[in-house]
Amino acid sequence: MLASLGTAKQFMNLPQDDFSQDDNLVLALLASSQAIENYCNRTFNKQSYTDILSAAGNYLSIKNFPVVRVNSVVSVNGDEITDYILLPDGILYRQNGWNIRDYNYTVTYEAGYVLPDEATTEQPQTLPKPLELACIFLAQMIFKGQIGLKEKRIADITYKYADVSDNQLPSTVVSLIQPYKVWWR
Known part of the structure; x- marks a missing residue:
């Protein structure tokens, strides 16, 4: 999840020792995390990847980021680069460029962020705070039943919420996650 249950409860002013709504809040956080990853066209958790990539001149662009470590780069004919x-x-x-005859390279690497629930003292959280906050905002809307609700009237008070139609995320969430969106997949 892109946000921890404890942080979400703190943000939403829910008592940490009240576990009665934890299951629903966790579901909202999971749904929010998935929606954000779908929108951004990528996963954020730190993990290993193996991609077949095409070279262009001196540059080979890795699909997932931030890249923590490159384990191997192997050309189509089996040569390790x-x-x-x-x-x-x-x-x-690559100073001398990537061989155009090899074209595709298999790159094995580790990339991504340490998520809030995976953080330890040895490996602290590296997920950018805007992503965590966007997840909490969206989870809060789901948790409170505000997704898709345009207006709610109670006595003389009218509440207006963002319209989330056509599978779009609320503009507040989009503004926080837009810089992390991958456009080239």
């Missing part, structure tokens, strides 16, 4: 530099934006740079 080691003379590359991993640039901060998840691109492998």
